[in-house]
Amino acid sequence: MANIRDVASLSNVSPITVSRVLNNPERVSPATRARVEAAIEELGYIPNQIARSLRSSRTNTLALVLTDITNPFWTSVARSVEDAASAQGFNVILCNTDEDEKKQAEYLSVLLRRRVDGFLLVPARSEASAVESILRQKVPVVVLDRRVPGADVDVVRSDSEAGAYALTRHLIEQGHRQIAMLSGPLGVSTAQERVDGYRRALTEAGIPVDEHWIREGEYTVESGYAVASELLAETVLPSALLGANNFIALGAMRAIREAGLAVPENISVTCIDDIPAWLVGEPFLTVAAQSPYDLGGRATGLLLRQIREPGVHPAQEIVLPTELIVRRSTAAVNGNHTE
Amino acid sequence: MANIRDVASLSNVSPITVSRVLNNPERVSPATRARVEAAIEELGYIPNQIARSLRSSRTNTLALVLTDITNPFWTSVARSVEDAASAQGFNVILCNTDEDEKKQAEYLSVLLRRRVDGFLLVPARSEASAVESILRQKVPVVVLDRRVPGADVDVVRSDSEAGAYALTRHLIEQGHRQIAMLSGPLGVSTAQERVDGYRRALTEAGIPVDEHWIREGEYTVESGYAVASELLAETVLPSALLGANNFIALGAMRAIREAGLAVPENISVTCIDDIPAWLVGEPFLTVAAQSPYDLGGRATGLLLRQIREPGVHPAQEIVLPTELIVRRSTAAVNGNHTE
């Protein structure tokens, strides 16, 4: 593969002149420039970004480390991050951790060696240790979706507590009292906050919180299915089910269907996170919708700013609202609306 | 940020010894190794992969250039590619072209400059020119999902023609005669082949192909919606609709709903590409399902082999079968099953 010296000798100039043609064409006489450009063309020369990065210590690369691209929520985030990044000349390396701290650590280590210019990280657990390795190297990071208490970093997330609160309240208004909370892993801040919102709504309504109805699981369809199946095998059934995310609710719906029950006739189901309307034809689930595209865009914006103006901006937290969307998966207890 | 020389001087060895501790630890005496490792630890030294890449001309990076990560089909492909790549120590750069040849060209150019080790490319148009720039540089490529006639490259794709044929046949067996084909962009081989399969099924059944029922559009929800809306505004309506992909069918379903018609009572709808069952609760669409996870995995396997053993393997084409899955979006004409 031709290099800058090949181009230089073919066009009878020094390598630095070729470099200038590439980076500051206006500082080279038109005649020389034309000669160099002809040589570039002839040799099919393609500048080596690796060498450039070595000199400049900039890779124009962002790392997007998330839990699972397969969840449409993260798919949208990934799309918006890539859009925002490529508009500014950055490429994106995608990594799926599956909420596994070991995988996450391994990825972060590889990415630090690669000298990515910045990280967009969805930490597998909400602990400062998740971002420590990055901060120690003074590489810009923005944490997505989750808090990391004790770490001085930018965070862009949704208001999980309010989302869960709104959903729980909605269920209560429909007459539900036996509301099961299918939580995510409690080591993750969003799971914690969603349980908090659930508790607050119950307490405010004067309904005692029954710990029996709070079940911890993973943010996956399989886990939602498993936990809901357990619940449905018991003698007293809940009249409503709050999934901590879309996947949990989808798994739960499957369990309910397989148990021969109907949504919402027998059990109402709702969750945080929407499923894109264009994916499902007629959306069915009542949800507290986040704005994944926004989330990714805002986070990328913050990250690029950090990269461009290092050390200027103090860490900040952006909290986006969720939107309650009432659809057909929730109904009044026994099918009678109480309003 | 500490470099290899800092580690070397702190541990009183030469840089090359540090390098050996990192890459061939067994070739360094345990005592020296321990000293070096202590220094690495103390300095928080992280090897610079950029410098390593410059020396080795290997970046351990694959480029995944697809049309839109937002389509669950491509989401699955992306996931499988990332899984397979990271298992072999490769990272993946993700790019969305939106079927735009200009965007594609821009991405390819940037990625060649970055010296990615290989490309997984979904070409925006099925033409050899799409991969020319890559082949000219002798960089390994695998083309995903689409043919590129005239180019000597590995291709991993599904059998679109057979998929469309199976769907059309299914509709014919249900008594349909007025079947509209909502095609994708005909510059893309999959669109072409899906129309071919549609034609073959009709012809074999002795039903004349009415060009009026074949409509070209994009592989998007919006386009499916627009084209179907047009169709539904005419005086003679089709009794069934074949979407060239999932998004087209989803858009069409929306148009049908908005026209006050029902699926399948008034119009049957079917398409190539499934929507993951776990996303939609009770899957509704009759489809010819591809295996995106397989597709990505197989393609990545071929690509990594090309990278490891350059110039050894002749170009090959892998064609994966599609599976006809009959669900509730198709029914016999007038609701009467003809079987």
Place this chain on the structure above:
DNA sequence: CTGTTAGCGCCTTCAG
């Protein structure tokens, strides 16, 4: 087992 030399391809600095 350890070290010296040199160079991967580029661009900043300083001269001309």
Place this chain on the structure above:
DNA sequence: CTGAAGGCGCTAACAG
């Protein structure tokens, strides 16, 4: 407007 020297960080190749 053009060029020479040097170094970014790392590791082959070749000593010793």
